[in-house]
Amino acid sequence: MRPDTNHTVGIVDDHSLFARSLEKLINSFPQFKVIFHAKNGLHLQEKIEASDVLPEIILLDINMPVMDGFETAEWLSLNHPDIKVLALSMEDDEQTILKMLRRGVKGYLLKDIHPEILNTALQELNEKGYYHSEKVSETLLHSLTPDEEGRILDFKENELTFIKLACSELTYKEIAVMMDLSPKTIDGYRQDLFKRLKIKNRVGLVIFALKKNLIHL
Amino acid sequence: MRPDTNHTVGIVDDHSLFARSLEKLINSFPQFKVIFHAKNGLHLQEKIEASDVLPEIILLDINMPVMDGFETAEWLSLNHPDIKVLALSMEDDEQTILKMLRRGVKGYLLKDIHPEILNTALQELNEKGYYHSEKVSETLLHSLTPDEEGRILDFKENELTFIKLACSELTYKEIAVMMDLSPKTIDGYRQDLFKRLKIKNRVGLVIFALKKNLIHL
DNA sequence: CCAATAAACAGGGAAAATCCCCTTTCCATA
């Protein structure tokens, strides 16, 4: 751990006025310093690939043209998994939050930001590696309880991989090979999921997975 | 046709500053008058369902929290098909434009709006019932030519219905019944599409349909 | 520690659905 000063922050936000005031706010915190702006995901990629000094934290707006927050978060988690992403967004609906969390985002803030909250969030991101507001924790909890149709959405790791693979043109046999399991085991997963999720066939599974953001197109 | 004055316009737009300047601009046109604002789709529903004097035209922002432009357009086309919707959006990518057009939007404007263009658009909406910028016409044309993978995306009506039904939990037999065709004909559609679209199975079709926005979740 | 229980994993077998290649019929229309 290094001294608690001069942690670097990047901002990706479409609304330039808002972004600028954010920057001022952040720079007023002694430990943090904004090192760059980007107005969308593409712009961010360029900036990151150009410079060699990377920010430790990135504030990421979800609503952006060109390359939105979801795509950007995905790219960051793949290419720079060590950068902690704090998502900013107007929407506080469960789906959106889950979508971002699944893409490896480390924190989530609604956009009407109080200085103290932002400060707390940045602090916790640094110290604990994540920040969860009550709203987010609530969502996490909620996602583990039955959905509107009374289905349990708590999947085991293997089930989740199966679902993802089933949402492709792969055959069940091929899925079995990929997961290094017997085709019969795969069939077990399938049958169990169909029953639990009350779906009739593989198309149903694909649709379910998409609706619940278990997979992305 | 009634005299060319005082056509009513509704605005649905998140960015309140922008929306307000839009309103001023529109009210400066002699023939048009803004009768209400809504800050998102839900808000719009309430306003529409409350009042009985409906706008003839609605300017609809695509990027909105809570209930976005796509959903809103869908709702409007189902519940108020006679209201002409002019979509406003930052993004000018083909997919987005097509998505809105498929939802019955009558015109599409990029958001950096020149007063004359807006005026033209409103005029044409009233006179011809639609407004197409060069960009949109271009997109329409483009959508009928082969896609990135060299596939032809020009579907006949029956094929389109088949695709949509195939993206559900229905069986091919059931689809045949619904479309009042022999199962063998359906099988013909299936086989032909698989070949043309270079896909392996029904899941592939679902994914294709979603990517091309032929269906919505 | 051991038995009871649960779970993940694997198999057999059969019916249904999907997938594929090919032919025939019908009909519009150039």
Place this chain on the structure above:
DNA sequence: TATGGAAAGGGGATTTTCCCTGTTTATTGG
């Protein structure tokens, strides 16, 4: 009349789906 598309069909291979059984591997309570 010829051409081409849409609809319908035959027949067979493959895959999916379903139900039931059995084995192995934790896990937990006594």
